[in-house]
Amino acid sequence: MKILYKTLLFSLVAVLCLACSEKEIPTTITVKNVLDRERSLETVELTKDMLKVEDLSTVGIKNKETNTLEIIQTVDNDGDGVLDMILFQPRIAAKGESQFEVVTVKPGENPSAPELCYSRFVPERTDDYTWENNKVAFRVYGPTAQKMVEDKVPGGTLSSGVDAWLKRVDYPIIDKWYKEELSGVSSYHKDTGEGLDDFHVGASRGVGGIAAKVDTTFYYSKNYTQWRTITTGPIRTSFYLEYAAWDANGKTIKESRVISLDLGQNLSKFKINLEGVDDIYAGLTLHEKDGEVSGNTEKGWVSYWQPHGDSELGTAILAPRDTFIDFEKYDVPTKDLSNAYAHLKVKNKEVSYYAGFGWKKSGQFNSKADWEQYLNAFSEQIEHPLEVTVTP
Numbered sequence: 001m002k003i004l005y006k007t008l009l010f011s012l013v014a015v016l017c018l019a020c021s022e023k024e025i026p027t028t029i030t031v032k033n034v035l036d037r038e039r040s041l042e043t044v045e046l047t048k049d050m051l052k053v054e055d056l057s058t059v060g061i062k063n064k065e066t067n068t069l070e071i072i073q074t075v076d077n078d079g080d081g082v083l084d085m086i087l088f089q090p091r092i093a094a095k096g097e098s099q100f101e102v103v104t105v106k107p108g109e110n111p112s113a114p115e116l117c118y119s120r121f122v123p124e125r126t127d128d129y130t131w132e133n134n135k136v137a138f139r140v141y142g143p144t145a146q147k148m149v150e151d152k153v154p155g156g157t158l159s160s161g162v163d164a165w166l167k168r169v170d171y172p173i174i175d176k177w178y179k180e181e182l183s184g185v186s187s188y189h190k191d192t193g194e195g196l197d198d199f200h201v202g203a204s205r206g207v208g209g210i211a212a213k214v215d216t217t218f219y220y221s222k223n224y225t226q227w228r229t230i231t232t233g234p235i236r237t238s239f240y241l242e243y244a245a246w247d248a249n250g251k252t253i254k255e256s257r258v259i260s261l262d263l264g265q266n267l268s269k270f271k272i273n274l275e276g277v278d279d280i281y282a283g284l285t286l287h288e289k290d291g292e293v294s295g296n297t298e299k300g301w302v303s304y305w306q307p308h309g310d311s312e313l314g315t316a317i318l319a320p321r322d323t324f325i326d327f328e329k330y331d332v333p334t335k336d337l338s339n340a341y342a343h344l345k346v347k348n349k350e351v352s353y354y355a356g357f358g359w360k361k362s363g364q365f366n367s368k369a370d371w372e373q374y375l376n377a378f379s380e381q382i383e384h385p386l387e388v389t390v391t392p
Contacts, residue, residue: 028101029046031387038094045086046388056074059074059086060104070088070090071235073086116172118174126145126157127142128140128145132165135364142223161209162205202336209283236263254275257273274350296379300319303316304316316357318342319353321383
């Protein structure tokens with residue numbers, strides 16, 4: 001009996017030790033800010049591999065200082081039905097750091113927030129694809145709109161430029177504006193208190209469309225051919241666009257892109273996959289040529305500040321310093337072909353940059369100087385991203 005008792009006791013101890021060894025050790029996320037100003041509207045991306053978990057749907061991010069759960073957004077980047085990434089926007093003090101704990105949560109336990117980052121395909125208005133956050137809104141044009149122009153059917157749009165919707169409210173307006181426009185209740189071309197669409201694109205680059213330059217001539221793609229919404233939510237909206245192969249004076253260029261827009265930002269991120277070119281130009285339309293082109297090669301941006309209706313408007317392209325080559329003003333007599341361009345390197349068939357705008361009437365920027373200060377600060381953030389470490 002003593003031998004049996006000792007055997008049973010040993011087995012019980014072994015099981016308990018195994019259970020202890022398999023007990024989940026809390027994972028700590030440390031986010032560090034090396035800049036001398038507080039940062040609160042930058043998105044931290046956490047992958048399954050970083051967190052060493054298989055199911056992100058049961059994960060919460062708890063602030064260790066406040067002991068409260070952060071607002072998060074889970075993302076399925078490749079559309080395979082499995083969540084790939086968690087997003088959150090921590091508030092980090094100047095030259096400070098904060099720690100967060102990965103915790104297991106039950107359904108509905110993570111805090112909710114308004115889904116201000118939104119995008120969708122708009123079949124009721126030909127085939128626009130439109131996106132927005134609490135600051136800005138944009139749209140691009142699809143194959144039906146292109147075919148209408150080619151077939152000489154009124155109402156189409158042939159352009160790979162990016163349209164700007166000048167909103168001045170922090171809530172979503174895309175669905176509301178389309179519904180009111182198409183029903184005849186009101187027109188989004190008139191400002192009834194929320195902003196309006198009075199930004200002309202035409203054949204121009206709008207706010208961030210690309211071009212390939214051969215000798216002194218710029219060449220463009222046509223409208224997008226395919227789309228896929230990746231995510232919408234409180235922190236980010238992103239989507240995929242594909243373009244038909246296009247010609248640049250004998251060079252065949254293949255292009256697809258993922259565009260994303262995060263909460264609190266005036267600039268969308270363009271991540272473009274390209275074949276057939278080693279450099280590219282991202283452009284800003286010069287409209288009536290009554291504004292001022294400025295740029296900063298060291299900080300990687302080009303801007304156009306212009307009078308616009310009863311207000312003023314700044315547009316910009318910004319890229320990492322090792323991507324941004326230079327900028328130029330391209331001024332020609334042909335309507336819509338004058339643009340300010342950022343000249344960008346294509347590395348390993350990919351180029352990334354940011355494009356967007358600031359409208360004085362929205363109350364966000366009161367002057368050209370304010371807009372350029374924002375661009376300088378954004379450039380600093382790109383060059384010195386929040387440092388994220390994950391430890392058990």
